[in-house]
Amino acid sequence: MPRGYFITFEGLDGAGKTTQLRRLAAWLTAGGHHVVTLRQPGSTALGDRLRAVLLDSRSESALGPISPLAEMALMFADRAQAIAEVIAPAIAAGSIVLCDRFTDSSEAYQGAGRQLGSQRILSLHAAVCNNLQPDLTLLLLPPLDASLARARRRNQRHARAHNPTAAEAPATDENRFERESDDFYARIHAAYLEIAAREPHRVLILAGEDSIDAVELRIRAVVADRLGNL
Numbered sequence: 001m002p003r004g005y006f007i008t009f010e011g012l013d014g015a016g017k018t019t020q021l022r023r024l025a026a027w028l029t030a031g032g033h034h035v036v037t038l039r040q041p042g043s044t045a046l047g048d049r050l051r052a053v054l055l056d057s058r059s060e061s062a063l064g065p066i067s068p069l070a071e072m073a074l075m076f077a078d079r080a081q082a083i084a085e086v087i088a089p090a091i092a093a094g095s096i097v098l099c100d101r102f103t104d105s106s107e108a109y110q111g112a113g114r115q116l117g118s119q120r121i122l123s124l125h126a127a128v129c130n131n132l133q134p135d136l137t138l139l140l141l142p143p144l145d146a147s148l149a150r151a152r153r154r155n156q157r158h159a160r161a162h163n164p165t166a167a168e169a170p171a172t173d174e175n176r177f178e179r180e181s182d183d184f185y186a187r188i189h190a191a192y193l194e195i196a197a198r199e200p201h202r203v204l205i206l207a208g209e210d211s212i213d214a215v216e217l218r219i220r221a222v223v224a225d226r227l228g229n230l
């Protein structure tokens, strides 16, 4: 059985990763590949519980402030479980695994955004994830200004949709990270660029403001090329 292929999608919130992941999955499946998709945090029973704690903006009123180190450790607990339960078996079975966020998100958000430092994240990745590396990372990273404008529009939409009157508030939301400052997102943006510069063979930056269709075609071309060279 040939070893599978592991592709991760990264970028700032609202960069279109999820849309591109779904489109690539559909295209690969139509081409006869067996594809497994997942997102982090989440995609296992344990991960879905952790996701609710990590992303719900109301977690902290129930649990008290989540410390940056605890947040990092929970992200890695989620990831370790996803590797054991989904990612490693799928790669071993020859599938193409498409993962919406992976350890680069921890390096960008916790390492840089929360200022815990890259080294701590990379050490933890070695210890907890056996240093599993994606074969290819598609980094959807428009220029910072465009990313921030997009994130703000998204936040406003969330704020309107989640009208915070108690009676109408939904049971859960996923806004905890979206309340962060522009500085937080600027640090994340810079960290992603550093990761891409450090690992140019693994990380492909899709930086432009191209249309969704144009980005999709570029991704297809790169993936076809990489799979052809296996």
Ligand code: TYD
Pocket: 012, 013, 014, 015, 017, 018, 039, 040, 041, 055, 075, 100, 101, 102, 103, 105, 106, 107, 109, 110, 174, 177, 178
């Ligand atoms: P998600 O719902 O996947 O939305 P999107 O990717 O569209 O922003 O949100 C996941 C959030 O969790 C996102 O704000 C980034 C954050 N995150 C981390 O801070 N560290 C991590 O290791 C991971 C996987 C996610």
